Amino acid sequence: MKMSVIAVRYSTGMRWFLMTRPSLAVNIAGIQMKNPVMPASGCFGFGEEYRDFIDLNALGAIVVKSVTLKPTPGNPPPRVCETPGGMLNAIGWQNPGLEVFVEKKMPFLRQYDTPVIVNMAGKTKQEYADLAGELDQVPGLAGLELNISCPNVEEGGVAFGVDPVLAAKVTAAVRERTSLPLLVKLSPNVTDIGVMAKAVEAAGADALSLINTLTGIAIDIERRRPVLSNVTGGLSGPAIKPVALHMVWKSAQLVKIPILGMGGILRAQDAIEFLLAGATAVQVGIGNFIKPGLMTEIIQGIEAYLAAHGFDDVNDLVGAAFKKE
Numbered sequence: 490m491k492m493s494v495i496a497v498r499y500s501t502g503m504r505w506f507l508m509t510r511p512s513l514a515v516n517i518a519g520i521q522m523k524n525p526v527m528p529a530s531g532c533f534g535f536g537e538e539y540r541d542f543i544d545l546n547a548l549g550a551i552v553v554k555s556v557t558l559k560p561t562p563g564n565p566p567p568r569v570c571e572t573p574g575g576m577l578n579a580i581g582w583q584n585p586g587l588e589v590f591v592e593k594k595m596p597f598l599r600q601y602d603t604p605v606i607v608n609m610a611g612k613t614k615q616e617y618a619d620l621a622g623e624l625d626q627v628p629g630l631a632g633l634e635l636n637i638s639c640p641n642v643e644e645g646g647v648a649f650g651v652d653p654v655l656a657a658k659v660t661a662a663v664r665e666r667t668s669l670p671l672l673v674k675l676s677p678n679v680t681d682i683g684v685m686a687k688a689v690e691a692a693g694a695d696a697l698s699l700i701n702t703l704t705g706i707a708i709d710i711e712r713r714r715p716v717l718s719n720v721t722g723g724l725s726g727p728a729i730k731p732v733a734l735h736m737v738w739k740s741a742q743l744v745k746i747p748i749l750g751m752g753g754i755l756r757a758q759d760a761i762e763f764l765l766a767g768a769t770a771v772q773v774g775i776g777n778f779i780k781p782g783l784m785t786e787i788i789q790g791i792e793a794y795l796a797a798h799g800f801d802d803v804n805d806l807v808g809a810a811f812k813k814e
């Protein structure tokens with residue numbers, strides 16, 4: 490419970506009141522956050538583009554676009570397309586690479602009193618481990634988010650994120666090279682998310698980010714070809730919210746580590762559903778494209794919900810939909 494002093498002007502003069510406000514603070518694997526709301530990787534760049542639209546100090550954390558060891562150009566266009574209730578993207582891991590991230594992006598991010606989480610991607614276990622080792626040395630980083638929805642070139646293109654053995658191996662390799670809190674972002678393109686969640690927890694993950702995009706295709710009927718140059722893309726937006734909620738719900742009952750939930754969060758109500766399903770924090774993806782100031786509204790909406798329902802602390806909502814009274 491936080492105390493706030495508010496001033497009310499009466500005709501007889503000013504009066505001061507002490508008000509209690511619910512606490513929004515959460516702790517994810519040692520990362521202390523002012524509130525449970527942050528952008529999802531790839532939907533907020535490195536924060537600079539959003540600074541005129543939203544107070545970066547008001548966010549729970551900033552999760553940046555996937556960073557790779559070397560600069561990556563990404564896929565050729567067209568690489569995004571709107572679909573009912575969402576969008577497909579096949580950006581690839583377009584990013585300036587580790588060196589530019591450290592020298593040009595981190596100085597900007599360090600100005601803010603908000604934990605910075607780097608989402609990291611690679612093509613081999615070694616690449617992931619080396620990247621983690623380098624990032625471990627970067628001052629001002631609060632944590633790493635391991636994006637394992639990537640084709641593993643060593644294992645013939647099988648994505649790390651759809652095989653529990655590979656997922657565990659890459660998690661363990663990264664764990665060995667960093668003492669930073671390690672969030673592992675899981676792919677929903679699996680038969681049983683619980684198996685993946687338990688595998689990476691056992692391999693040393695400190696938290697889970699759930700979910701990345703669902704694989705899909707759109708076809709241009711005039712050209713009679715796929716819309717995206719990459720043919721397949723990742724589906725995100727409200728269309729995937731029920732799937733994401735189910736995966737959070739299921740994983741939350743199988744693992745002890747905290748979960749960051751995402752997928753189609755466009756309103757405070759959506760975020761609250763994720764918390765009730767077992768997420769300790771939430772990430773907002775394409776909602777930032779629709780409304781750049783959306784995360785502020787979501788933070789205020791969660792606070793209003795807590796106050797209206799008599800909760801002192803946002804942590805009391807976590808998993809409340811499945812916990813017995």
Ligand SMILES: Cc1cc2nc3c(=O)[nH]c(=O)nc-3n(C[C@H](O)[C@H](O)[C@H](O)COP(=O)(O)O)c2cc1C
Pocket residue numbers: 529530531532554555578580582608636674700701702724725726727729751752753754772773774775776
């Ligand atoms: C344009 C775009 C780019 C993305 N880039 C990344 C990325 O670089 N790394 C990553 O882990 N997830 C990436 N994602 C996935 C999002 O972080 C998030 O998991 C997904 O979009 C679901 O959330 P949403 O429905 O709120 O958008 C990207 C999503 C979109 C739409």
